[in-house]
Amino acid sequence: MADELTPETPEEEQPKKTHKQRKNGLYPGVSDELAENMRTGWADTELRGLEPIAQAAHTAARRAALSERFPGERLVVPAGRLKTRSNDTEYPFRASTEYAYLTGDQTENGVLVMEPAGASGHTATIYLLPRSDRANGEFWLSGQGELWVGRRHSLAEAEQLLGIPAQDVRELAAALTEAEGPVRAVRGHDAVIESALTDKVTKERDEELRVYLSEARAVKDAFEIGELQKAVDSTVRGFEDVVKVLDKAEATSERYIEGTFFLRARVEGNDVGYGSICAAGAHACTLHWVRNDGDVRSGDLLLLDAGVETHSLYTADVTRTLPISGTYTDIQRKIYDAVYASQEAGIAAVKPGAKFRDFHDASQHVLAEKLVEWGLLEGPVERVLELGLQRRWTLHGTGHMLGMDVHDCAAARTEAYVDGTLEPGMCLTVEPGLYFQADDLTVPEEYRGIGVRIEDDILVTEDGNRNLSAGLPRTSTDVEAWMARLKG
Numbered sequence: 001m002a003d004e005l006t007p008e009t010p011e012e013e014q015p016k017k018t019h020k021q022r023k024n025g026l027y028p029g030v031s032d033e034l035a036e037n038m039r040t041g042w043a044d045t046e047l048r049g050l051e052p053i054a055q056a057a058h059t060a061a062r063r064a065a066l067s068e069r070f071p072g073e074r075l076v077v078p079a080g081r082l083k084t085r086s087n088d089t090e091y092p093f094r095a096s097t098e099y100a101y102l103t104g105d106q107t108e109n110g111v112l113v114m115e116p117a118g119a120s121g122h123t124a125t126i127y128l129l130p131r132s133d134r135a136n137g138e139f140w141l142s143g144q145g146e147l148w149v150g151r152r153h154s155l156a157e158a159e160q161l162l163g164i165p166a167q168d169v170r171e172l173a174a175a176l177t178e179a180e181g182p183v184r185a186v187r188g189h190d191a192v193i194e195s196a197l198t199d200k201v202t203k204e205r206d207e208e209l210r211v212y213l214s215e216a217r218a219v220k221d222a223f224e225i226g227e228l229q230k231a232v233d234s235t236v237r238g239f240e241d242v243v244k245v246l247d248k249a250e251a252t253s254e255r256y257i258e259g260t261f262f263l264r265a266r267v268e269g270n271d272v273g274y275g276s277i278c279a280a281g282a283h284a285c286t287l288h289w290v291r292n293d294g295d296v297r298s299g300d301l302l303l304l305d306a307g308v309e310t311h312s313l314y315t316a317d318v319t320r321t322l323p324i325s326g327t328y329t330d331i332q333r334k335i336y337d338a339v340y341a342s343q344e345a346g347i348a349a350v351k352p353g354a355k356f357r358d359f360h361d362a363s364q365h366v367l368a369e370k371l372v373e374w375g376l377l378e379g380p381v382e383r384v385l386e387l388g389l390q391r392r393w394t395l396h397g398t399g400h401m402l403g404m405d406v407h408d409c410a411a412a413r414t415e416a417y418v419d420g421t422l423e424p425g426m427c428l429t430v431e432p433g434l435y436f437q438a439d440d441l442t443v444p445e446e447y448r449g450i451g452v453r454i455e456d457d458i459l460v461t462e463d464g465n466r467n468l469s470a471g472l473p474r475t476s477t478d479v480e481a482w483m484a485r486l487k488g
Helices: 019-023 032-039 056-069 097-103 155-162 169-178 191-196 203-216 222-244 246-251 254-268 281-285 330-348 358-373 381-387 476-487
Strands: 074-078 084-086 111-116 122-128 166-168 183-185 277-280 301-306 318-323 427-430 433-436 450-453 456-461 464-467
Touching: 056 097, 056 111, 056 122, 056 155, 056 203, 056 222, 074 097, 097 111, 097 203, 111 169, 122 155, 122 169, 155 166, 166 169, 169 191, 183 203, 222 246, 222 254, 222 301, 222 318, 222 456, 222 476, 246 254, 254 277, 254 301, 277 281, 281 301, 281 433, 281 450, 301 450, 318 330, 318 450, 318 476, 330 358, 330 427, 330 433, 330 450, 330 456, 330 476, 358 381, 358 427
Parallel strands: 074 183, 122 166
Antiparallel strands: 074 111, 111 122, 277 301, 301 318, 427 456, 433 450, 456 464
């Protein structure tokens, strides 16, 4: 990685200065001649006649709904800032979900401000970093200048793309400091903006804004449903990629599986939507196994929980538990088929008007029946469920909302989410599992070290549901046939 020439370079690391360089106080270590040379000779690269982004009409409708919910109040929603990974390197930037949901923009330092307009309504302005200034040297002397990190849109270009008036974000903090009237802000993303609003906001009011924006995402519009399907379709191809290279993973480790899926995510999308779980053997019993450094052995199972995130930040979340050899053993098939039956019951319970908890209850009932049938728990099933005894081997909930966050709508009120009612346009996962830890002495030895989860992304429709991830087989027989075709 090239080192940056910046005014902040420590004195001992700067090149020895000539007389002319010393008198150039603005750019330490840079001659007047070079500074002047870098100011001029650049072509006009302004982009004109740009078409609005695909979701522009949808983001406008979302801002209108937000405006209606909080009349007469200034609303401030930041994208966030770069976070340091180590020393002078940063993590890849990911805009806050609330900001991207309302604007479609994904650039660091951006801020959406909704200014009250009259008795009702708001005027939206997006505050962004403008193009790097070549006259003052920012273009090449700043570590975030465009020569170092690439071109960004001008404010005029941003207005065309986003359909929102754009202004220079570097002037915003001072303006907010002087602003009057009630303010709400989304916290946790931009310390500079929060500092400017310190004496104007309260945690309670800001939390109401965050909760509203979380609940607003529960029902997806047509653009969002299309993006989720796109994410799932890429994810299906990523799972196919993995099956084709299982022999190479056996020669290396779970990292080969992680890297294979990541390649598909980066080629067809923005990134993975969350850390991929590539859990072979007993690692499948660790619910969030993301170290992915274990052995991949024929005869074991691979629990692959992964999702592609689209360029608009919508993510899939799919899990399959695959026999690395291509064929399940008898005990693996027994456990897998039980989880499949549980998932089938859960998916059948997803429909408009049903309670959100219904699919969880339906799935858990099947798992409890199986555990009693196998003699691992003493019945009746109703007693097992009442006491939650099945949870020793199935610890997690059976699903969650899905969208721009893999666990979407997480700030929603309990009565609007887990105690709420399903509506057309909601998208959720159904993902039961059974996990028998390698050191669990309460189960027969043949069960130990086997973990199975099956997860699909389910859209609530007007008359029931649609499995967005139906492109991946689910029955044990179909999984084996699918793997045989892919491995040739």
